[in-house]
Amino acid sequence: MGLVIRTWNLYHGRTHPKTGRTYLERMVRLASLDAPDVVALQEVPLWALGRLERWSGMHAVWSVTVPGFLGPVARFITDIDPVRVKFTAAGQANAMLLSPRFEVGRDRTLVLNPEIGRLEWLRGGRQRRVCQAVDVQLDGRALTVANLHATNNADLARVEVGLAADFVADAERCILCGDFNVPDYAIKDFSEPIEGIDQILVRGLELESPPRAWPLRRRRVNGALLSDHAPVEAEIAWT
Numbered sequence: 001m002g003l004v005i006r007t008w009n010l011y012h013g014r015t016h017p018k019t020g021r022t023y024l025e026r027m028v029r030l031a032s033l034d035a036p037d038v039v040a041l042q043e044v045p046l047w048a049l050g051r052l053e054r055w056s057g058m059h060a061v062w063s064v065t066v067p068g069f070l071g072p073v074a075r076f077i078t079d080i081d082p083v084r085v086k087f088t089a090a091g092q093a094n095a096m097l098l099s100p101r102f103e104v105g106r107d108r109t110l111v112l113n114p115e116i117g118r119l120e121w122l123r124g125g126r127q128r129r130v131c132q133a134v135d136v137q138l139d140g141r142a143l144t145v146a147n148l149h150a151t152n153n154a155d156l157a158r159v160e161v162g163l164a165a166d167f168v169a170d171a172e173r174c175i176l177c178g179d180f181n182v183p184d185y186a187i188k189d190f191s192e193p194i195e196g197i198d199q200i201l202v203r204g205l206e207l208e209s210p211p212r213a214w215p216l217r218r219r220r221v222n223g224a225l226l227s228d229h230a231p232v233e234a235e236i237a238w239t
Contacts, residue, residue: 001238001239002208002209002235002236002237002238002239003037003038003138003235003236003238004034004036004037004038004233004234004235005036005037005038005040005145005175005177005200005233005234005235005236006031006036006038006039006040006231006232006233007039007040007041007042007147007177007178007179007198007199007200007231007232007233008027008031008039008040008041008042008198008227008229008230008231008232009041009042009043009149009179009198009227009228009229010024010027010028010041010042010043010044010227011043011227011228011229012024012043012044012045012092013025013027013045013048014227014228015221015224015225015226015227016224016225016226016227016228017224019222019224021222023221023226024044024045024048025048025051025055026221026226027219027226027227028041028048028052028055028056028097029055029056030219030226031056031097031231032055032056032057032058032097035057035099036099036233037098037099037101037102038096038097038098038099038145038175039056039058039096039097040094040095040096040145040147040177040178041094041095041096041097041147042094042147042149042178042179043092043149043179044062044092044093044094044095045091045092045093046064046067046091046092046093049062049093049095052095052097056097057100058097058098058099058100059097059098059099059100059102059104060095060096060097060098061095061096061098061104061107061132061134062093062094062095062096062132063093063094063095063107063109063130063132064091064092064093065092065093065094065127065128065129065130065149066091066092066093066127066128067091092127094130094132094147094148094149094178095147096132096134096145096147098134098136098145101138102136102137102138103136103137103138104134104135104136105134105135105136105137106134106135107132107133107134107135108132108133109130109131109132109133110130110131110133110163110164110167111128111129111130112129112130112131112148112150112151112160112163112164113126113128113129113151113156113160116128116129126151127151129148129149129150129151129160130148130149131146131147131148131160131163131164131167131178132146132147132148133145133146133147133167133168133171134146135171138238139238141173141238142171142172142173143171143173143174143175143205144168144171144173144174144175145174145175145177146164146167146168146174146175146176146177146178147177147178148160148161148164148176148177148178148179148180149178149179149181150164150178150179150180150181150182151181152181153181154181154182154183157180157181157182157185158182158185161180161182161185161187162187164176165187165188165190171203171204172204173203173204173205174190174202174203174204174205175200175201175202175205175236176190176199176200176201176202176203177199177200177201177232178198178199179197179198179229180193180197180198180199181197182197183195183196183197184196185199187201189203190202190203191203191207191210194210194211194212194213194232196213196232198213198229198230198231198232199211199232200232200233200234202234202236205236205237206236206237207234207235207236207237208235208236208237209234209235210234211232211233211234212232212233212234213230213231213232214230214231214232214233216230218231219231
């Protein structure tokens with residue numbers, strides 16, 4: 001028996017190229033349809049956080065990265081013009097969806113760039129970036145899953161991914177995944193990265209199926225792609 005792990009930057013439910021519609025609920029349902037064990041999400045608008053469990057049938061934990069200033073009305077404003085409305089209107093979070101068969105323990109968050117203040121992201125500058133980590137148990141064995149979304153700058157992202165790896169350094173079995181925003185970035189003692197910026201790396205575990213991106217057909221709808229990122233998934237040996 002293996003564990004199916006996925007990571008996906010949801011792009012606030014937008015398509016690529018951008019169209020006049022968003023598909024956030026459809027994307028969450030698609031990512032959880034076949035009962036994976038972990039789905040790590042990035043760029044989740046704050047209004048959707050309370051709906052994740054209903055949409056997915058999984059346990060949801062999250063960590064806010066960009067506080068929103070429009071509250072619930074942000075959903076309707078974004079739907080009116082998803083091409084031009086900025087992400088900061090709705091705020092955003094990292095989130096993890098976890099299988100009901102896990103016993104969920106401690107969750108914690110590390111701010112990867114604490115120097116970033118609220119005024120800077122309101123002005124459209126750098127956003128706050130975090131790594132969230134959750135401890136789970138299955139069959140009496142412990143596992144730590146960490147989800148991060150690094151800054152969209154390769155030099156800064158390398159530092160932030162390193163900080164995230166240090167954050168879970170004490171975990172015997174660890175999965176570090178998310179949008180690293182630096183391509184093919186290797187971390188000591190973790191499995192090898194794949195091509196691209198979306199990664200699933202493991203330590204203290206064996207990969208039954210290495211990470212791979214979904215084919216385009218799996219996220220195509222009405223001539224566009226769901227998100228500007230493809231989901232990446234891997235299968236981890238557990239028995």
